[in-house]
Amino acid sequence: MPTDNSFTIIDQTAWEDLVARFDGRMWAVARAFGLSAADAADAVQGAWLRLVENADAIRDPERIGAWLVTTTRHEAARLSRKARGEVASDLDVADTALPDPTAAVVDADFGRQVWRRLDLLGEPCRSLIRLYVLHPEARYAQIAVRLDLPVGSIGPTRARCMARLRALVEEEEAR
């Protein structure tokens, strides 16, 4: 039974509304993988292309944002693997039926809540994450100079700090 790909329930205006609502989140998620601007643009565009080829996904408007962000994450991960020279099959298809529910909360309001959690962290976590967030193009060597830390410690420290921040956020959400 062929999929109905006629998009009878959405028009250009509704589509542009979706873009206005979600493209900022999609871009931020793609860039969070450390992708260049060009690769992040490809990841975001890929997610929108998945939507036009996957009309079923739009039948649940309540979940469309989570679906778009989840799909962007999937495309960004694939492009990130390619950028690292790893084999990344384009035949693996994201499970479009199961958008990640946590993707739905990625927005500026939630971001401001996370900033408040970040302020609870000590140094060097607070400064390291702040630098990493505010300067997406910064390399570990530049951050190491700014924080006077060994360059080899930046990656592990960032991972540890992000884990602590995630724990704080999840603790807040559990209350």
Add this chain to the structure above:
Amino acid sequence: MREEYLLAALRMGAGADPVPEGVSAAARAVFGLRVPGGVPAGPVDVAVPRGARSADGTAQAGVRRFSADGLVIDVETAVSGGRMEVAGQVSPAPGPDARIEVRTPHIGKVRVPSGSGHFAVAGLPPGWVSVVCHRPGHAPVFTRWIHVGP
């Protein structure tokens, strides 16, 4: 909560690294790439013997197979000199009245398939690409979009 979601939210909360207008414009334009009434051809994960074209000396090449509505569409891509070439075969051969449309988000090119269903297009920008088979009396069949890096 995935780390990249936290990082994305932090950037959004700070207004850092906003989405470029070009990315938003490209997203709006994607709506025009839908294929009304079209049948999506999903990927078939099988080994396809090389032979549709030579990929010697190219930056990236690979054959992908897609299938839907009784059609098989094999697509081979290569990038050379910064331009993408797309070649392939539709089987069974769709006949002389069929048209094969090779699309990128920026440009599409239409070809008449050969008697054996082969087609080829050169000079496309690398990036996302999809192939559509238009046959009189049938719904168009389109492949999933695939990404071809420069």
